[in-house]
Amino acid sequence: MYDWDPLIRFLPDLRVVSYNFRPGAWNWQTALMDLAKVIEYFGLVRPAVVGHSLGGMVAALWATMHPECPLAVNLDGHTNPTGPVLRAFIDEQLDASGDPDLAALISAFDELDLIATYRATQCRLVVVSSTQPEFEQMLPDEVGAAFAAYRGEFAKQLGAAAADTPLLSLREIATGHDVHLAAPEQVAELIHAGLNQV
Incomplete structure (x- = not known):
């Protein structure tokens, strides 16, 4: 949970609760139930939900079920690449x-x-999508090239979704995957900006 500390320092005006998902076999429903329990335990009323990577996808799922939520933020959480090269590698x-x-x-x-x-x-x-190609650099050349192509195609699909989904907005931050660690002030700014639009 301590990896949220750099971001929390830039959110002094907000009450922030962070938690990690329970270890063991994973499913989306359990993650959403855990999130709901944390919100209830701390007595949070209509909290914004921010998650990184896997947690970002959970935040996005939460947003589909909670219109009362003032803001959900997915920090660089994306699903598995598809395609024969990447699928074989995974x-x-x-x-x-x-x-x-x-x-x-x-x-x-x-x-x-x-x-x-x-x-x-x-x-x-x-x-929020990171833009530095750190994953591509760690992969074998063929797989890295396929992953770069996947990122490009995913960005197009994401842009198309945002174009006709008024509640969805996109941001890019020039960091690697851990955007909340590498650019905490920028992430805090977009959280404040999102909450100020409510």
């Missing part, structure tokens, strides 16, 4: 890990249509 890594919890997580990613989720938002939703 499957190879999954087989090598032998981790059933990881297998459940990958399966949950595969089941989620994130673009459809964005289009279904019922409250203001900001999707």
Whole structure:
């Protein structure tokens, strides 16, 4: 939870509660139930929901069910790339890990249509994408090129969704995946801006 501290420092006017998802086999419903329990436990009323990576996708799902939510923010949370090269690479890594919890997580990613989720938002939703190609640089050349192509195609689909979804807005931040650590002040600014529009 401490990785949110850099961002929290730029949100002194807001009450911030952070938490990690429970370990073990993953599914979206359990994550959403956990989020609801945290909100109830702390007595939060109509809180904004901000998540990073996997948590960002949960925030987006929350936005489809809670029109009373003033703001949801997904910080660089994207589903699995598709296509034969990337799919083969993911499957190879999954087989090598032998981790059933990881297998459940990958399966949950595969089941989620994130673009459809964005289009279904019922409250203001900001999707933040990092722009530095750190993942591509860590992958074998063929896989890295395929991943770069995936990012480009996903960005087009995301733009099309935002064009006809008034509650959806997009931001790019020139960092790697951990945008809340690399650019906490920028993330805090977009949170404040989103809340000020309510």
